[in-house]
Amino acid sequence: MQVIPVLDLLDGQAVRAVRGERSRYRPIQSSLCATSDPVAIARALVAATGARTLYVADLGAILSRGAHEHALAALCDALGDGFRIWLDAGFTAFSPMRALVERIAQLTRSASPAAIVPVFGTETLVDIGAIAEASACGFEPILSLDYRAGRALGSTHAESGWWPSRVIVMTLDHVGAYAGPDLDTFAAVRALAGAREVIGAGGIRHDSDLALAAGSGAFAWLVASAIHDGTLGHGDVHRGGF
Numbered sequence: 001m002q003v004i005p006v007l008d009l010l011d012g013q014a015v016r017a018v019r020g021e022r023s024r025y026r027p028i029q030s031s032l033c034a035t036s037d038p039v040a041i042a043r044a045l046v047a048a049t050g051a052r053t054l055y056v057a058d059l060g061a062i063l064s065r066g067a068h069e070h071a072l073a074a075l076c077d078a079l080g081d082g083f084r085i086w087l088d089a090g091f092t093a094f095s096p097m098r099a100l101v102e103r104i105a106q107l108t109r110s111a112s113p114a115a116i117v118p119v120f121g122t123e124t125l126v127d128i129g130a131i132a133e134a135s136a137c138g139f140e141p142i143l144s145l146d147y148r149a150g151r152a153l154g155s156t157h158a159e160s161g162w163w164p165s166r167v168i169v170m171t172l173d174h175v176g177a178y179a180g181p182d183l184d185t186f187a188a189v190r191a192l193a194g195a196r197e198v199i200g201a202g203g204i205r206h207d208s209d210l211a212l213a214a215g216s217g218a219f220a221w222l223v224a225s226a227i228h229d230g231t232l233g234h235g236d237v238h239r240g241g242f
Contacts, residue, residue: 001213002053002220004086004199005045005227007038007075009068010059014041017057017175017224025059030228038071039078046079048227053084055119055222062090062124067100072116073107081112086142088119092126094133101139121170122146122154131164142199144168147185160192168199168222175202178225181213190217206231 008017008025013036015025027036032044042054056075061067067089075085091097097118104116120130121144134141141164146153148171169189171182181203190198197219204210204223210232213221226232 001210001218003049003051003210003232004053004055004220004222005049005051006055006057006201006222006224007042007045008057008059008224009038009071010063012038012068012071014038015059016228028228031230032228038068039074042075042078045224045227049223052082053086053220054079054114055086056088058087058089061100062088062121064090069100069103069107072104073109073113076104076108076113076116077110079114080110081114083114084117085114086117086119088121088144090124091118091120091130092124094127094130094137097130097134097139098137117142119144119168122152125154128162131162135164140165142166142168144170144201145189146170146172147182148172160194163193163196166197166199166219167193168201170201170222171203173202175224178205179203180205181209181216181221183212183216186213186216186218204232 008015010025013027016028017025028041030041032048033040058068089100101116118134118139119142123146131141131143143164145167169186171185181200186200199220200213200218201222204221204226206226223232
């Protein structure tokens with residue numbers, strides 16, 4: 001199982017996510033570095049985990065306050081070729097996703113920037129046909145099935161025929177909550193997913209939680225708070241074979 005670090009962007013800074021309650025998000029205070037600068041935080045997360053993928057939630061875009069185009073371009077430049085940025089920017093359909101990715105590409109300065117992989121979250125997705133369109137254009141999209149307070153957000157989750165090859169189970173209540181991973185919701189989605197790669201998100205506190213997540217059959221798990229707080233580090237990730 002892979003550990004994929006998470007960076008949340010809001011008002012030009014990396015912020016700490018708490019239960020999906022975005023009004024409570026504040027600039028990150030991390031044990032990894034003494035700044036909330038997105039590039040510095042991204043580099044620190046990568047160094048702490050050895051990851052080659054970074055999940056980025058552009059909360060400015062999700063909240064309709066404007067995408068962090070320049071910050072995202074800087075992340076692509078800093079992380080470089082061979083790296084993947086899984087980007088959730090509140091995409092509603094295929095066209096706005098493609099337009100944002102193209103704008104970011106125009107702003108990059110590196111000859112070999114990191115590649116952006118679009119994440120379509122059911123919280124914001126309006127046109128489920130966007131998944132097929134993105135796949136046909138070579139974007140290899142990921143679907144995030146979003147939940148809050150035990151309720152599925154947005155488009156129906158039970159009809160799995162339109163799901164792409166990778167699906168995230170995003171239980172917002174567990175993000176930054178130190179409540180442990182939501183394995184029940186994860187198991188319910190995995191039962192519908194067939195051969196798809198299913199990725200969990202939120203709730204990881206320490207290496208024991210990682211072991212539970214791996215035992216659930218997760219392809220990967222998205223983690224942030226435990227890395228920033230030092231309760232999960234590079235040694236924990238690699239000792240467990242994650």
